Amino acid sequence: MAGLLEYLDWRGDLLFTQAAFNPVDNIIFSVLAYYPFDGLCGTLGDEGDMLLYDAVDALLYQAQKNPQKFNMYYFFKDDQTNLLVAIKNSERYKQTRIAAYVNHIDTNAELQFSAVTFLPEKGRDAYIAFRGTDSSLVGWKEDFNMIFTNVIPAQEEALRYMETVTRRFKGAFYLGGHSKGGNLAVYAGAFCQTTLKKRIIRIYNNDGPGFTQKVAASTEYRDIKNRIISYIPQDSIIGLLFEHREFYVVKSGESGFLQHNPFLWQVRRGELYELDTITPQSRFVNKTLMAWLESMDYEHRQKFIGALFELLMSTNATSIPDLGADWLKNARLMIASLTQFDKETKTMLAKTFATLFDIAKNNFITGIEKKYLKKKKPFSE
DSSP: OOOHHHHHHHHTTOOTTTSOOOHHHHHHHHHHTTSOOTTTSOBTTSOOEEEHHHHHHHHHHHHHHOHHHHOOOTTTTTHHHHHHHHHHTOSTTTTOEEEEEEEEEETTTTEEEEEEEEEOSTTSOEEEEEOOOOSBHHHHHHHHHTTTOSOOHHHHHHHHHHHHHHHHSOSOEEEEEETHHHHHHHHHHHHSOHHHHTTEEEEEEESOOOBOHHHHTSHHHHHHGGGEEEEEETTOSGGGSSBOSEEEEEOBSSOGGGGGOGGGBOEETTEEOBOSSOOHHHHHHHHHHHHHHHTSOHHHHHHHHHHHHHHHHTTTOOBHHHHHHTHHHHHHHHHHHHTTSOHHHHHHHHHHHHHHHHHHHHHHHHOOOOOOOOTTSOEEO
């Protein structure tokens, strides 16, 4: 099956003047937003930029010199360097420049935010790409905070970033990102100034979570929803969370949570390989998780997430891979930390997990109602 790398084999010789920007280019720019462009191109506060090709050379050198440090997103594995090689060997992005790179992590503010702007060939529209959640625990904690708050710090940062970048680069532009990056793109597009909204061509949310009911029902969100294109793989979990409008289902070469990795999404020439609907497993997980969240008020959600991440932090891990590096030791540390919680917190954790298991059991027994639309048409929740 063909993916992003094969796409560059097929279309890598065609400039944007020969083959217009398409959904697969959107995926590639969204994936590139995960790469560590620190010190390579201009930041948000200066006028610098550089050719993507030159940045690729620098990144390949970093990957060769220090492979562990270069592993910015553990799901991508070897594909993260394979993509750079494929871009270097193609003509399509030869004139693309990158600018306004930002990478900001603040543990105290529970903020993980990064973005970069891609400027294709002269006269082509810019693509503002927001990074999804990296492997840091603070990044995952910020994601989970969406469960009990309408706005997280990264969304506010995304809005400020977009408004700053679009003052520098005139003309129309795309917004996009993968995972949390897709959510940030939609938020920035929805809550920016009206004059900026008019310049947005399209907003791509690539398997990113939705929003609370309050945000999804807002006038700002409704004003922009017709320009939002959401893609999810057939076993999606992340991309079905919270309130959305509609989705296009993409075929993935894997199953389960691994489908969140866009390198595994299937393409046909300049298009994503679309399917009729999501799988029964995806519906089951989504219905179970949403029913579980609805069983808790916002205060309960906040206490649960706080206690859960306090357990994770007790291991002294700073990233998701750290938790698995010595899982037995970390499990013992979490159990020891659990005994330090007061009786009320331990009871709350136990009841919350018990509720999840009960909902999952009931959904498994009763089955799930099928309510999704047909092939190559988006379906609504």
